[in-house]
């Protein structure tokens with residue numbers, strides 16, 4: 001069965017009215033997506049549900065089964081998302097309640113809600129004398145987005161410490177625990193599909209030393225500060241979504257884009273950063289379609305120069321004319337593929 005890319009206005013109205021009856025969920029029709037994404041661009045979300053509790057999320061999963069199949073999009077901090085100007089004509093989910101941001105640490109085990117910001121998890125773990133998760137202080141996403149993307153940096157990534165995730169599955173229904181080994185975590189990818197919503201993740205970290213000392217925390221704090229300082233001097237601020245493209249084998253996307261002479265190249269409201277060529281900066285009141293047009297130019301220029309095809313790290317949502325070669329390879333496990341069984345949807349959208 002093919003998953004529809006867009007619900008029509010009537011279907012969205014009916015979805016909004018139906019799910020607004022669920023306790024612990026507030027619903028907004030045609031919610032602007034710009035404020036939800038670090039690019040601060042993008043069109044409206046047809047139906048945006050703000051979810052207060054894991055139980056409300058599970059109830060929602062049961063309820064929307066009647067709207068099946070349903071295009072859906074979970075939004076964390078929106079720090080790796082580019083939603084087209086046309087918007088997303090489906091169900092958007094925001095996990096907003098305290099249960100989704102809780103961070104519990106017991107020994108070396110850290111359990112964090114899906115909406116917990118990665119930098120806060122990194123800082124909390126260092127405060128408890130733990131090590132191995134300091135890298136996450138520089139990644140401005142959530143635990144859920146971090147798992148989905150297998151976020152990483154400074155020589156590590158989520159897969160290094162992830163034990164398991166709890167997921168509410170909008171196709172199977174109910175809440176399930178998935179072991180990290182079953183997520184096919186690879187370079188900036190996992191096999192989680194759009195209908196699998198991460199609720200919480202469990203990490204196993206290491207103690208900074210056998211007998212935790214105050215000095216260990218101080219050393220951890222120093223590492224956090226070093227990472228933050230490094231980010232501030234090597235990456236631009238402003239409206240961006242981090243690295244636009246994944247690094248090809250044995251090379252860096254930023255280096256290739258730089259050598260192709262594209263630093264400072266502008267399309268409309270979007271510009272290749274002059275600080276880091278694999279970042280795109282967007283003007284206030286900018287356009288997602290400008291970002292996409294610039295991405296196409298970057299891909300074409302690097303291809304023409306080197307024969308290397310760049311792939312988007314940014315998750316691209318609702319672009320009607322995306323070349324599928326643009327997107328990352330998707331799950332190989334047939335049981336965990338998207339509902340229509342293809343690695344990408346027909347229009348190349350990967351959500």
Ligand SMILES: Cc1cc2nc3c(=O)[nH]c(=O)nc-3n(C[C@H](O)[C@H](O)[C@H](O)COP(=O)(O)OP(=O)(O)OC[C@H]3O[C@@H](n4cnc5c(N)ncnc54)[C@H](O)[C@@H]3O)c2cc1C
Pocket residue numbers: 038073074075076077078079080081095114115138139140141142143144145146147148149150151152153188192196197198199235240241242243315351
């Ligand atoms: C300045 C800057 C620096 C960055 N540096 C890095 C870096 O060093 N390393 C790195 O890996 N990334 C980096 N990023 C990208 C981004 O922060 C990461 O990919 C992050 O993990 C995305 O998390 P998010 O919550 O913002 O996810 P979003 O951007 O909101 O979503 C990304 C994907 O995850 C899905 N998702 C979000 N929440 C959930 C959930 N609860 N359950 C299931 N799926 C979910 C979304 O549907 C989408 O497919 C950077 C971004 C910026 C802006």
